[in-house]
Every structure is written in C-alpha cells, then in structure tokens.
Amino acid sequence: MTTTPLRFLLTNGVVSDPSTTPPVTTFLETHPGAYTTSRTHNNASLVLFWERHLKRLTDSVRILYNANPQLLFGPNKTLVPLPSLAADSLLLRSRVGDLVNDSMNKVLPVALEGRSDGEELSITTLVSGNLGRLGESGDLELDGNGEALDVSIYVGIYVPPVFGVRGNGAQLAVVGRGRDVAAAKYSDWVRIRKPLERLKPPSGTELLLSNDGDRILEGSVSNFFVVCRKEDNEAKEQTIDRFEVQTAPISDGVLPGIIRQLVIEVCLSKGIPFREVAPLWSEHEFWEEAFITSSLRLVQHAETVRAPSSWESLHGNSWKDISWKEKQFKEGPGMITTIIQKEIMEKTVSEGYSFSCFA
Numbered sequence: 001m002t003t004t005p006l007r008f009l010l011t012n013g014v015v016s017d018p019s020t021t022p023p024v025t026t027f028l029e030t031h032p033g034a035y036t037t038s039r040t041h042n043n044a045s046l047v048l049f050w051e052r053h054l055k056r057l058t059d060s061v062r063i064l065y066n067a068n069p070q071l072l073f074g075p076n077k078t079l080v081p082l083p084s085l086a087a088d089s090l091l092l093r094s095r096v097g098d099l100v101n102d103s104m105n106k107v108l109p110v111a112l113e114g115r116s117d118g119e120e121l122s123i124t125t126l127v128s129g130n131l132g133r134l135g136e137s138g139d140l141e142l143d144g145n146g147e148a149l150d151v152s153i154y155v156g157i158y159v160p161p162v163f164g165v166r167g168n169g170a171q172l173a174v175v176g177r178g179r180d181v182a183a184a185k186y187s188d189w190v191r192i193r194k195p196l197e198r199l200k201p202p203s204g205t206e207l208l209l210s211n212d213g214d215r216i217l218e219g220s221v222s223n224f225f226v227v228c229r230k231e232d233n234e235a236k237e238q239t240i241d242r243f244e245v246q247t248a249p250i251s252d253g254v255l256p257g258i259i260r261q262l263v264i265e266v267c268l269s270k271g272i273p274f275r276e277v278a279p280l281w282s283e284h285e286f287w288e289e290a291f292i293t294s295s296l297r298l299v300q301h302a303e304t305v306r307a308p309s310s311w312e313s314l315h316g317n318s319w320k321d322i323s324w325k326e327k328q329f330k331e332g333p334g335m336i337t338t339i340i341q342k343e344i345m346e347k348t349v350s351e352g353y354s355f356s357c358f359a
Contacts, residue, residue, distance in 0.1 A: 006114045008155040010107035018114075024124055024154050028187040029194075031152065032074045033128030034060035035187050038258075038295050039158050040121045044112060046352030047123065048295065052258045054100060058093045059256075060184035061127050061149075071186045073129035099151045100125055105358040111155040112355075122158040122296060126187060127151055158296060163341055164333050169303035170292050172224070173324075174208040174281065175199040175314060178217045182253040193220045201306065201319045206292055213311035215278035217248045219292050222300075223260040224248070226279040227289035227336045240272055243288060243336055249276035259293035259344065266343040272336060281307045284327045289334035291341075298348075299341040301333035 007021040021027075028035065036057045041048050062085045064072040069082055085092060104123075111121055127149055134148040161168045176196045179189055196207050207220040218224050225247045245267055248254045267274035279287070290302035308314055309323040333341065 006111075006157050008107055008111045008114065009152065010103055011152040012150055013103065013106060015107060015110055021154075024122075024156060025190055027152075027154055028124070028126065028190040031126060031128060031187055032070070033072055033126045033150075033187050034064055034184060035124060035126040036060070036185055036258075036295070037122060037124045039123060039160070041348050041352055043118065044115060044121055046348070046354060048348055048353075049258050049262075049351050050353035052261070052351070053125070053295070054097050055093065056185065056256065056258060057100070057125060057127060058089075058096045060186065061096060061129075062087070062089060062092060063181065063184040064186055065129070067184075068181050069129065071181065071184075071188055073131045075188075096127060096149065099149060100127070100153075101358055103151050103153045107153045107155055108355060108358060115157055118159075120158045120160060122156045124154040124156075125151070126154070161297065161300070163299065164301070164338070166331065168300070169329075169333075170300045171201070171203045171205045172208050172219070172290070172292070172302050172305045173199070173201055173204045173206075173319075174210050174213065174216060174305070174307040176207065176209055176220075177211050178209045178253045179255070182218075182255055183250060185255055196220060198317065199314060199319050199322065201324070204306075204319075208305070210281075211253075213308065214281050215248070215252070216281060217252055217278060218254040218257075219294075222292040222294040222297070223254065223257040223263075224279065225263065225291050225293065226287045227291075227334060228279075228283070228286045229288050230273070238335060240270075240336070240339075244273040244275055245336060245340075246275050246277050246279050248278035252278055257293060258295050259298055262344050262347060263293060263299075263340055266340050266347075270339060270343065272339070281305075287327060287329075289329060289337050290327075291333070291337045298344055299337065301337050302329060303331075304328050 007018050009016040009021045036053045038048050038053045066084050130148050130150050200207055206222055208224055209217045216224055228244050230242055230244055250256050292300050305327045306324045309325050313322045
C-alpha cells in the first residue's frame with residue numbers, strides 16, 4: 001500500500017485537506033506568482049535564512065509587477081498600465097512580510113505535528129496578485145491591507161542529503177537556454193522547464209542552462225559554480241590562492257539565489273579568489289571542482305558535468321539523440337567546496353529563524 005507524503009497547503013489563512021493537496025510542482029504550475037523555497041534545520045527548530053527569503057520574495061513581486069505582471073496576476077488577465085514600484089519599497093516589503101509571517105504562524109503548528117523526528121520541513125511560499133482586489137489605483141503600495149496579494153504556504157517533509165557521502169554528488173547536464181525575467185523567482189518557470197526533462201540522462205540529477213553551449217548560466221533549480229585552477233599545473237601545492245571560484249553574474253540572466261549570495265560572502269571573508277563570470281565549457285579542463293547551490297540542498301558537490309557535443313543536437317526529442325561529452329571530478333567534494341559548505345553550515349545557526357518569531 002502506497003503512503004501519500006504529508007503535504008500541508010495554506011492559502012489566505014485556510015488549510016487544505018492534506019489528502020487532496022497536489023505535489024508542490026503541480027501546485028506551482030497552476031498558480032501564478034512569485035515564490036521562494038526554504039526549509040527547516042536542526043530537527044525542525046529553525047527556518048533557514050528566512051529574512052533573506054522574505055527580501056528576495058518581495059523583490060520578485062516587485063520585478064514581476066514592473067516587468068511582466070501577467071507572471072504575477074495570471075496569463076489570461078487583462079491588465080491596465082500599472083504604476084511602477086520603486087526598488088527600495090519598504091512599504092511593500094513590510095506588507096509582504098506581515099502577510100507571509102501571519103500565514104506561517106497558522107500552518108507551521110499543523111505541519112510540525114505531522115513530521116517524524118529527524119525530518120525537516122520544506123517551505124514554499126507563493127505570493128500571487130489578485131487583480132479583482134487591486135483597486136482603481138492599480139498600485140500595490142496603496143493597497144492598504146495587502147488585499148491584492150494572495151499568499152499560499154506549501155509545507156512538505158524533507159530529508160536533507162548528507163554532504164560528502166559517496167553517491168550524493170550531483171550529476172549535471174547542459175541542456176537548455178536561460179530563463180526570461182531571471183532576476184525574479186516565479187512559478188511559471190516550473191511549467192516552462194518541464195520540456196527540458198526529456199533531455200536529462202537517466203543518471204542526471206540537475207539540468208544546467210546555457211544560451212550558446214559554452215557559457216553556463218545556472219541550474220534549472222540551482223546556481224552553478226566551478227573551482228578553476230589559475231595555472232595549468234596540477235603538481236603545485238594545493239592552496240586556496242591557486243584556485244578561483246566562478247559563477248555567472250546576475251546580469252547574464254541568472255536567479256540571485258540565497259545560497260549563491262552566501263557563497264560569495266564566504267569567499268570574500270575567507271580570502272578565496274572569486275569572480276562573477278560564466279564558467280566556460282570550453283575551459284572545463286581547468287575545472288578542479290564544481291558544485292550547485294539551492295535552499296534545500298544548500299551545497300552539493302558535482303561528480304560529473306555533461307554537455308552536448310553539438311548544440312544543435314538539443315533539438316532532438318530525447319537524451320538518446322544527443323552525443324555527450326563528460327567532465328568527471330575526483331570522488332567526493334574538493335577542498336574549496338568543503339570549506340564553503342562548512343562556513344555556510346555555520347551560518348545556518350547564526351541566521352536561523354526561530355519558530356517562536358512567527359508567534
């Protein structure tokens with residue numbers, strides 16, 4: 001007998017029946033808006049980097065509202081010209097924060113009762129625009145009670161993989177083009193990325209995006225980093241200054257991931273050479289390590305990266321139609337990846353958000 005995973009969905013203060021709650025991907029595919037996903041830590045005693053998630057969520061709402069409001073309100077909505085929101089809108093940030101934290105206060109006690117010891121909670125927060133309640137001004141900042149915003153919190157059970165264990169590394173494949181409106185995290189991307197799945201090799205765990213087959217931007221649900229040797233000499237002593245961490249800049253069209261920013265901060269604080277530049281597949285012989293980051297996995301080392309021998313072959317219908325080239329890394333996470341992961345794990349405590357703060 002198959003057991004349905006525990007799922008808890010709260011929308012505008014109302015908790016749905018867990019037995020009829022769809023998987024989170026299905027929910028996101030069918031509801032427009034800006035979203036963010038975090039998780040708990042330390043046996044569900046803390047929510048990771050919550051203040052950073054609220055800021056990024058508010059930024060995504062603002063970006064969608066200004067640049068592509070149909071991604072916030074829905075694809076079939078008739079939209080009149082909307083007044084733009086300022087990048088430093090403290091009023092919008094306060095309003096989104098109040099609505100989301102109030103919803104968290106209602107759903108977390110229910111979800112905590114359904115988890116087992118040792119399990120964590122994945123927390124996906126979706127903020128959608130409600131055009132019918134926007135008002136004549138069409139201005140979210142003038143929407144006094146936040147009535148034009150619908151808030152949904154989707155909570156599931158999550159068991160984090162153990163870092164560094166053999167077999168827990170990422171198997172990556174470069175398969176498709178970068179996202180539009182990449183500076184915002186929005187639910188329609190869940191639907192848009194589905195066709196890329198047919199190109200993922202059977203052993204693949206994450207898809208990488210590139211517009212030309214050489215400059216790698218990010219993963220479909222992660223940010224991508226490589227650790228490059230500065231010199232073509234593998235025999236020299238392995239010290240930090242002989243390497244450089246690289247990841248594509250936001251201006252190239254990548255999501256400003258929460259853990260991505262933490263990696264940058266760690267590199268600066270630990271003196272690890274870092275450069276915001278898209279890693280080049282044509283220079284993969286200089287890649288000593290690679291890893292991906294996300295708010296669920298945090299840091300996951302890469303075991304392999306595959307790329308098509310011909311970019312045109314991606315027009316096929318299956319991964320079988322593609323001739324692959326492969327970069328393999330040494331078993332287990334490398335020196336730089338391990339340092340970064342350790343520092344980020346320490347930040348999970350200093351920037352963990354206690355459940356009591358939602359009360």
